[in-house]
Each structure stands twice: as C-alpha cells, then as structure tokens.
Amino acid sequence: MARTDTADISVAKQQRKKSMANAKRKRSREQFAERYSALMLAAAILAIWQVMVPISGLSEFILPTPWAIATRIVSEYQLLATHAYITLFEVLGGFGLAVVVGVTLALTIFYSKPFERAIYPLLVAMQTIPKVALAPILVLYLGYGWAPKITLAFLIALFPIVISTVVGLQSLDRNLVSLVRSMGASEIQTFFKVRLPAALPNIFGGFKVAISLSVIGAVIGEYVAAERGLGYLQLQANSLFDTTLNFASVATISALGVTLYFLLDYVEGRVAYKRDAAK
Amino acid sequence: MNMTAQHKGAEIGISQLSKVYHTREDEDILALDNIDLTIERGSFVAVVGPSGCGKSTLLSLLAGLIPRSSGEISIDRETISKPHPKIGVVFQQDLLLYWRTVIDNILLPIEIKKLDIAKYRDHAEELLEQVGLGGMAKKFPSELSGGMRQRVAICRALIQEPGLLLMDEPFGALDALTREQMIMDLQSMWSRLGNTVLFITHGIDEAVFLADRVLVMSPRPGKIDLDLKIDMPRPRKWAETHEDATYHGYVREIRKIFEAKGILVAH
C-alpha cells in the first residue's frame, strides 16, 4: 500500500513537471508569435506589393515597388534626414506643449468643479473644429516657419491628453484615498502615492494617441505652407512627378510616428505598472 | 507577557458621539445617535448590526476620516479629530496598491509618515512570516489569492504597531475556509501583540468567537442596543468553541435582539 503510494506520488510529480514544461514551451511559442507577428504581417504585405507591381503592368512612375522606395530612402538618406529633423522638432514641440498644458488643464479640471463646468464645453467645441481648417488661418497669423506647425500639432494633441488624464484621475477607487488618508497622508502625498500612479496607464494611453496625432498635425501644417519638413518634401516630390521620393517621404513620416509611439510605450513600461501585468 | 501586552493597547473613549450626513438632496441623515463607549486597553471589541446601522461610520470617525457632528473621541485620553498615528485600519477590500510589491505596500504608512524605511523593513518581513507569507515580499498583489492579499493588508495596518486596530468587515469578501483560518490567525496575532481591536462584522458567530465584548447596534439612527461581555477562556479553539453551550448562548442572545427588532425573522 505504502509502495503504491510513493509510486503514485512520483508519477504525479513527473506529470506535474511535464505539464509545467509544456506550459513554458507554449508560453515561449506565444511570445515569439506575439513579438514577430506585426513584422511578419508587414513583410507579407510588402512582398505582395513587390510582386504585384510588375504583374499588374503599372509603371514604377505611378506605383513604385517597396524595394525601389527602400533603395531611394538609402540613397537620399541625407535629404530625408534633414527634413525629418524639422518635422520631428515640430512634432515634439507641439506634443511637449500639449503635455504641459494638457496635464495642467486636467489637474485644474480634476480639482475644481467650477473650472470643469466652464472649460469642458469649450474643449469639446474646440475638438469639433477640423484642425485642417485652422491651418491656413494659423499660417496667416504665424507665418511660414515652425510656429504654425507646432501650434497645429499642439491643438490636435491637447484633447486626448486632457480627457485621458481627467478620466484616469477620476476613476480612482475612493477607498484608496480613505486608506492613505487614514495613514495621515496630505493631498500632495495622496496625489503622488495613489492618484498619479493609478492614473498613469490612462495618461499614457492619451499620450500615445496624442503623439500620433501630433505627427499628423505637423505634416498638415507643412502641406499648407512650408519651406522645410517631410510634408514640404512630399509637395516638392509631387511637383517633380517623383513618385518614389513621395513614397519615401511617407515611409519616413510613418517611421517617425511609429518610433515616437514605441518610445512612449517603452517609457510607460518603465514607470507604469498595468493592473493585469502579471497575467 | 500579559503585562507588556496590556501596555501596547490604547484606551479609547467615545462620549456623546453623533454623526449627521448631509445628502445631495439636502436631507440630513442621523447615522450615529449619541454614542457613549469606553474601550479598555488591549481588549477585543466586536461590533455587529444590520446593514446601514452606522458601523462603518463609527469606524471612519475613529480613523479620523470624516468629521464628527458632535461629541468627542479620545485615544489614551488625548482628543482626536484627524487620523492618528496610533491607529491602523483594515478595510473590507484589501486596497493594496497593485503597482507596488507586497513589501512596499506594507511599508506605505512608513513612507507617508516619512519615517526611516530601512528600519522597518525587517519588521515587515517578520510580520509577513507571522501571517504565513514568508518569501512573498517581492510579489505583486495580482500574484496573490484573496486571503493572502487581506493578510498583507493586515500586515500593513500592523507595521507601526498601532495601539488601536480598526477592522471593517475584513473577512467579508473571503470564502468560508479562508475566513476560518484568518479568524484563528487574527486571534493568535492579537494575543501576541496585545493591541486594542475594534472589529466590525456582519457575522454574529465570528464576533462572539473573537471578542471580549460584542456591541450590538440598532438600525438607523445607530445606537448601541446591547453591550455583551463574552466570558470564554482563551485561546479559543475553533471546533471546541463551536460546540460550547456558552458560545451558543451568546449567539442566541444576539439573535434574539435582531429578531425583536425585526431584522431577523424567526422561523
């Protein structure tokens, strides 16, 4: 009887080891798929595009192949980089401004009911104006330099930052506030120990939406009137019927947006702990 | 042992304490009506009463979380009106901060009081050890079960060795088995620490099992209907106590009040 018991236990032990190893293998397989699925999908789309261009008989003049665009990016690296820096500066300027103003607005809205009532309708009204419609007006007032682009990027990025920060702060469990109050926490301590950390995932959600919108804002600003920047380079390419350069600019713009997005994602991973991170 | 234990507990005095809530509809709700109560050093007092009778209100007043409408509260003869460092609170939900590890959650009160965290680290690990969570210090709350999380919340309330431990239905969200274990653990921890405990609960059985004194509250406006001294030797064992006639006598006495008030309908 005792012998079978120990035998059972050792069998059970092996079984457990096996299922744990299986779970581990499954997890690493899932991780691989998760990490590279986006890259694989992108590669597949580019590959189809690459072969479809010659098959369809379209001239490279109308639709260049990804390969042609890539080689162009490499050969015109210098030119693209010069303009990319300008656009990057405008994007970061607008986004940075939106973060400072947006978070300040959100805090004031959160702490002051009268201010919330006064400012919310204005914010929503502002949000319903298509920002593209503002671009020519901004040029009129602010000229051809970086100022209207930064303003446009700022205006377009402000709303999501304000809303997500306010929602993040308001959705806090009130019992958590009672908890730290019972420990004798001041409002400043309550803010930094509980309110802010709990709101960070929301705030970063807003930041990520905002940074992508900032890129759009800056480039639209460049379309309307500019002497430099990736949007301007696209217009140049258009007027020269240089479709490949045009696509190369688009690719650079999108690379810019993606890079900034993932930078924010990285920062978020460093400072914010998501509720379900252990899953 | 008993002598040192007696020193640690705080003495609580409540006199003519009332609480009126003003609702948004501009109504006044009398939640607590003229409560007088003295709690001896190191005693375990349980409060039972129907939902909405003002138990949590009493606890919030003691914790200094809400202003009182009239009356006085004192701890060790010192009148209090804001959160007092001698008081630790355990709520119904564990309220652990999910972005902090277990140990950092326990050290939160130390951080907020700007005390030397390094000094309390060992004590925190010790407390964890005592509640059977040794080695869990670096885990995040999401990696723990409900019972484990509530244990961590208790450690957090105990980190500063509070003279008064306030507990608001701390085991209400736990399953029966875990609850039983937690009740036993609380008893042994309390007999070791010797602090004063005010334990709010819906459960007549756990109130009688744990307490030196059970206060039975009446529905709104909250008043103390019965102040029942529980005279049973300690440490109390789960199975034996639950078969004890004295224990059942106390439970019946409390139930009778609820039946008389129509809170429990006799069958």
Ligand SMILES: Nc1ncnc2c1ncn2[C@@H]1O[C@H](COP(=O)(O)OP(=O)(O)OP(=O)(O)O)[C@@H](O)[C@H]1O
């Ligand atoms: N912030 C508040 N504003 C207005 N009324 C309140 C407020 N908090 C509690 N009350 C009222 O005061 C009374 C007592 O509430 P309390 O939370 O103390 O009850 P309780 O005994 O803890 O109930 P439960 O057992 O359900 O937790 C209730 O009638 C409740 O409606």
Ligand SMILES: [Mg+2]
């Ligand atoms: Mg309550």
